[in-house]
Amino acid sequence: MIHSLSLSDVLADHARSRPQVTAVVDGEVRLTYPELDARVTRLASALQGLGVSGGDRVVWLGQNAHAVLELLLACSRLGAVFCPANWRQAADELRFVVNDLTPAVVVWEPSEATTAVRDESAASARWVRAGEEYERLVEGAAAREFPQVDDGEPVLALYTAAFAGRPGAALLSSAALVAHATSLLVVRQMEPGFTFLNNGPLFHVGTMMFCLATFQIGGTNVFTPAFDPEEACRLIDAERVTQAFLFGPMIDAVAKANADGKYDLSSLRFVAHSAEWDGMITVDDSPWCRSKMGGYGQTEVGGMLTFLGLAEGGAGFAGRPSPLVQIRILAPGGSEVPAGEVGEICARGKTLFSGYFARPDLNAEKSAYGWHHTGDLGRREPDGTITFIGPKLRMIKSGAENVYPAEVERALKSHPAVADAAVIGIPDPDWHQAVKAIVTLRAQATEADLLEHVRTLLASYKKPKRITFVDEIPKRGFTPDYDALDETHGGGNYPGA
Template sequence: MHELTLADVVREHRRSRPETVALVDGDRRLTYPELDERTNRLAGALAAAGVGRGDRVLWLGVNSFRILELLVAVGKLGAVLCPANWRQSTDELRFVLDDLRPAVVVWESGPLEEALDPLRAGSDARWICHNGEGPEGYEEWIAGHPAVDPAVEVPDTDPVLLLYTAAFDGRPNGALLSHRALVSHSLVLGALRQPEEGFVFLDSGPLFHVGTMMFAAMTLVYGGTNVLLPTFDAELACTLIERERCQGAMLFPAMITQLVEANADRRFDLSSLRFGPFDEQWNSMITLDDSPWGRSFAGYGQTQVAGMLTFHGLGLGGLGTSGRPSLLAQVRILDADGAEVPDGTVGEIVARGPHVFSGYFRRPELTARTLRDGWHHTGDLGRREKDGTLSFVGPKLRMIKSGGENVYPAEVERALQEHPAVTGAAVIGRPDETWGQHVVAIVTVSEPVAEAELIAHVRGLVASYKKPKAVVVVDEIPRRGFTPDYDLLDDAHGGGGYPGS
């Protein structure tokens, strides 16, 4: 039996949807036949640059239609695309380059150039400027190759997408997602979201985040139109929703608030957007989504399952906060010894199924530990209720959620401890009405140091959203063995609001 890949999806849409627009980015519009032709040229360019099965292509830039055409093109060769978090510091990006060892880097000139210049000098990869001109510019690079399908046989179990995640130990790990994972997850997500013929989705969140990528992939699989928003700008988002008649978007509460403010005078017609309820103003601007997805609170997910593992829409009215498992997944709740716990008891969430990831790139021990006994051990705690629905309780290891982004204390603590005056550090999350939580650093120091200096120091090593909003200097950090006593620190410094709490 033939195994369906993302490349096959586009090949089929070329024939069955010859007039459908696949991608919109500014003034550029690509139909599915044009997308298939361009990805053939792009696959040829990548192959000429030495990209073959298992090789990596790195994207460094804001959202662009080229991310999705790169995803299809690497899929035609059996290679892997990594859209990296462009908001990272030079130090973080250097780690990604050293870890990923890409054959080709497609990068964006402009604001990122200063951070990337020192990295380009020492790299063996072929660097292509996606918004540049000449032989090293993206368009001229692919134009020199024929629009011939490479016709490489690629199993659907081959990884095609790598997303960095889970920096519990202070450094991120690359989760590998296969064609099968993305296609199968898209089918289940679509069953809940119910995209109809002519579906248009606004990629308003970053495509390095699985929350946006999962909807972009679903839209591609269902033959819809992806509209690319480079970075979130409320007025531009309103313009695109009205102009393209977008029916879906990736939006967090803070983004919705900005959209409401941008459209306070009702300059924009947002009625095409089908979305869940928020407040009276928002509800009056849009069409409330009556699909199972729109009437629910999403569910529980993570990058390692291509997006969602459970859907609240499959458990509407149930006791659990996270609904029931994906239609293509099995979920168990296990104790520390690996035995399934009774209903109502908290344990680790484990899962298996076609949209579970393939493992971590260059992390054989971590992969073996995570995917042991044929199950993906999520590192998260949950509980099965008596009606069979599931409740997500929280990470086994602490995580802060700020503006929809995951912040792992170990990563920020490592950055703090690189300052010469810091002798100890612990990081907590404090509730924040706008962002959910913000980061607070608790430090011990060997000499006086200004709060602003420590915040700027962290900002120089990690992405801006991870930096502390406040720094508290203490004489001693309470500990449980070698680990900071985060519960005591929360009580003393106003911590709380963690995922699942």
């Protein structure tokens, strides 16, 4: 085991080498690395007392909190798997996650959706309420020694990609997460004292990858439940935050919230955006920020597979591969296509995931010919850089969230009045794309009826912004003719287009 380095090992070393560094800030909670290490040890002991052992799953149903990082690190110490579920999802979606993962323990924050799922699933898992009950669990456990865990074992599960209308849990090992964090912190040029504001959702790899890179370099992770522009300004000022999870509309909202200059945001070393924004922050000159945080990635590769910052001035707008991976552009039969031709982006290397939880057929398909098949099309340019063309399977990008038409279509078709449904993405000035549904009816129903039905089944960002009723949906074989629907109903702005 002398070559193993788990997340738990990284924490234990930080506790020794960074005894005075603040690891976590969450409201009134401030923990140094030794204090975080001690809490994680007690939490691991408490989870073990609740029956969690190697390979078992622990689920978090709630917003951002330092408990997310603690639970991940405790699972690493036990050899268990931690899943921060999407708290924005409806009860039906969360019910699927709990039934799919069959967790030993669920730590939850009360909401209409989580309470409904808890009432149905309390007998199949131990449910621990976040807050006072969670704190009693941690404080009441005794510290003990844990054997070292193989860093190749899965430790983090993130749900992604709606296969056949339902998502799958991508399993990432400590080895993959440490490798990805190391690659990211090099390209981002993180230094001691780096402080990250976890204001984006931690069930999203875009936030989680920076949380773990900050942890890897021994920096400070600041947690806030969800994005609020005024609170983001306050925390950036108070904690001297270096980076936050921000993109276009969020940046505009923060700039607007600080239009009067009430907060000092100069510690934020971030990408240039607008005259107002650039005047508030320190425009960063790292390869990551110079390239506008560009590249190509997905959950299954730990976050980023390529970085535009490694190929400034290159022909391909996805850049070059992360230092610890290989990329090939493959034809359907597994052969590499020549430069300039389009094929599937395939990868292997240190940051790759361990497969999807309980999806053996899918795992075999996605790892054919010894490469991870991303499901996305790309092209290698003559200078060796990569261009991302777009998903093989259609996807809608709304803000930072991926919306899969099959998932929304499944929800619409579950309404008794809906005979058929197809979902497309339409351009949106603020969120890049919005969801639009084309529906045929077998009984009377209004747009409001269907939107309310979808709202009860899916997260709000997946709900169609508008619905058009038609007599018939054009098909290619058994599937909707999405190109025809785009042309007729204003679709466009898809990722990679």
